Amino acid sequence: MPRFYFDVREGTSFTLDEEGLEFESLDAAERMAAEAAAEIGQDRLPKGDARHVTVELKNEHRQRVLTIKVSMNVDRVEPPPQPPRW
Amino acid sequence: MTNLLTRKLEAFGPLPDADKRLLDDVIQPAQPVGARMDLIREGDAPSHVNLILEGFACRYKTIPDGSRQIMAYLVPGDFCDLHVFILKAMDHTIATLSPCTVVKIPRAQILALMERPAIARAFWWAALVDEATLREWLVNIGARPAEQRVAHLLCELLLRLEAVGLTNGDTYELPITQAELADTTGLTSVHVNRVLQRLRRDGLITLKSKNLMIMNVERLKAFSGFNPNYLHLSDRNGLPEQSL
Numbered sequence: 001m002p003r004f005y006f007d008v009r010e011g012t013s014f015t016l017d018e019e020g021l022e023f024e025s026l027d028a029a030e031r032m033a034a035e036a037a038a039e040i041g042q043d044r045l046p047k048g049d050a051r052h053v054t055v056e057l058k059n060e061h062r063q064r065v066l067t068i069k070v071s072m073n074v075d076r077v078e079p080p081p082q083p084p085r086w
Numbered sequence: 087m088t089n090l091l092t093r094k095l096e097a098f099g100p101l102p103d104a105d106k107r108l109l110d111d112v113i114q115p116a117q118p119v120g121a122r123m124d125l126i127r128e129g130d131a132p133s134h135v136n137l138i139l140e141g142f143a144c145r146y147k148t149i150p151d152g153s154r155q156i157m158a159y160l161v162p163g164d165f166c167d168l169h170v171f172i173l174k175a176m177d178h179t180i181a182t183l184s185p186c187t188v189v190k191i192p193r194a195q196i197l198a199l200m201e202r203p204a205i206a207r208a209f210w211w212a213a214l215v216d217e218a219t220l221r222e223w224l225v226n227i228g229a230r231p232a233e234q235r236v237a238h239l240l241c242e243l244l245l246r247l248e249a250v251g252l253t254n255g256d257t258y259e260l261p262i263t264q265a266e267l268a269d270t271t272g273l274t275s276v277h278v279n280r281v282l283q284r285l286r287r288d289g290l291i292t293l294k295s296k297n298l299m300i301m302n303v304e305r306l307k308a309f310s311g312f313n314p315n316y317l318h319l320s321d322r323n324g325l326p327e328q329s330l
Binding site: 006 | 274283
């Protein structure tokens, strides 16, 4: 089974996957990358220290085969709405 | 050879010499079991109690989509299921994680041990600690963020392995894969890898070829909000670190 590496970026921090994991297909590796991106995003994004979490999926030669990016955007209404008058 | 079952039970309180001799008879014959082998499966009717003398085992369940949840680690000195002579069938599977040495204790021998008051109390204590540990794992998975969740587990294993003399200072062997840690903490293995690297980068741990070293136990405990009360280790409970 081919080996894939999952490097993670969140804000300015980068985590290199040294060991990698084996998957039967690229599709299966992509599912893992998507799950991981969503999960790390859930952990990190609400804290506000990063706005994006990116998982870079690399093949056994460490060549990037796909990127999954999870973002959180908070848009406050500016100026804040005024209380209704009636 | 130290009897790890006796050592574990004596974390609760001292046992009479006659009881210790009985426990010495119990831990043989031991047999080696390879890594990732089921010792007993969900639905099986058990005829004996498995006792781990070496290695790591676990309790787990799988759901139809193939996901696995590990609900407990069994380390040397731990019974796999003391209740088998009360319950008729296993409601979960027990498997080795690393290569293990296991003793299969016949039901009759367990019943005979239960006739000894000090042993019976110690068995009861062990079962209550298993339950308390399960509660703590529920809190861990339900309430702690990923980094604290993994850090908490590493603190727990230090104390549990220390209680049976399997640590070397603040270093111990952690013979499990990232995928198994993931199944334990309810995280993906990619996330577990990220968390371990984070803990390493923050100077809390080093992990080299399955050897885990906690760089600063107090800092890791504070970071993960670790309170050892649920392990009910009489001499250690709530006390600061002390050498054995």
